[in-house]
Amino acid sequence: DGRRYQATRLLNAPQGLSRPRIPIMVGGGGEKKTLRLVAQYADACNVFATTPDEVAHKLEVLAGHCADLRRDPATIEMTMLMGGDPLADVDAFVDQMSAYAALGIETVALSGPGADCADWVRELGDKVVPRLAGLTPDELADVRAYEAGGRSHKTILNRIAQLQSS
Numbered sequence: 001d002g003r004r005y006q007a008t009r010l011l012n013a014p015q016g017l018s019r020p021r022i023p024i025m026v027g028g029g030g031e032k033k034t035l036r037l038v039a040q041y042a043d044a045c046n047v048f049a050t051t052p053d054e055v056a057h058k059l060e061v062l063a064g065h066c067a068d069l070r071r072d073p074a075t076i077e078m079t080m081l082m083g084g085d086p087l088a089d090v091d092a093f094v095d096q097m098s099a100y101a102a103l104g105i106e107t108v109a110l111s112g113p114g115a116d117c118a119d120w121v122r123e124l125g126d127k128v129v130p131r132l133a134g135l136t137p138d139e140l141a142d143v144r145a146y147e148a149g150g151r152s153h154k155t156i157l158n159r160i161a162q163l164q165s166s
Contacts (some may be wrong), residue, residue, distance in 0.1 A: 027081070031061045039065035044077035052099040055080065059103060079107040086110065086128050087120070094131050
C-alpha cells in the first residue's frame with residue numbers, strides 16, 4: 001500500500017516473450033538492502049566502480065548474502081558502471097580492467113563524452129577493445145559496420161560485448 005497508489009490483482013498482459021522471465025539486474029552497492037536484493041532476486045548485479053578493493057568488499061558482502069540464502073553467487077552476472085575516459089590513459093585503464101576481471105566482473109558499462117560519441121567509440125574500438133578482448137580485425141570491421149549503420153554508441157558497445165563473448 002503506497003501513500004498515493006494502491007493496486008490489487010495486478011495483471012501482466014500480454015506476457016513478456018522471455019521465458020521464464022526477463023533477466024533482472026539490480027544496480028548499487030548498499031550492503032544491507034541492495035546487495036541482499038541482488039542475492040535474493042537478481043540475475044545480474046551492477047556495482048559502481050570505485051577501487052578494486054572496494055568492489056572486492058562489495059562482492060564479499062554479496063557472497064555472504066548468497067550464503068545466507070543458499071544461492072551460488074556464480075549464478076549472478078557481475079557487471080559495473082564506470083566513469084572517466086579510458087582513452088586518457090589506455091595502459092592504466094587496461095590494468096584497472098584486469099583487476100576487476102580478476103574479481104569476476106564480466107561486463108563494464110562506460111559513459112561516452114557528450115552527445116556525439118562516434119569518434120570516441122571508434123577510438124575505443126581501435127585502442128582499447130583489442131587489448132581487453134583480443135578482437136580480430138574482422139570483428140573490428142563488424143563493429144565499424146554497426147557504426148556506419150547509424151547505430152548509437154550504446155548499441156555499438158553492446159555489439160562489442162557480444163563479440164567478446166563469442
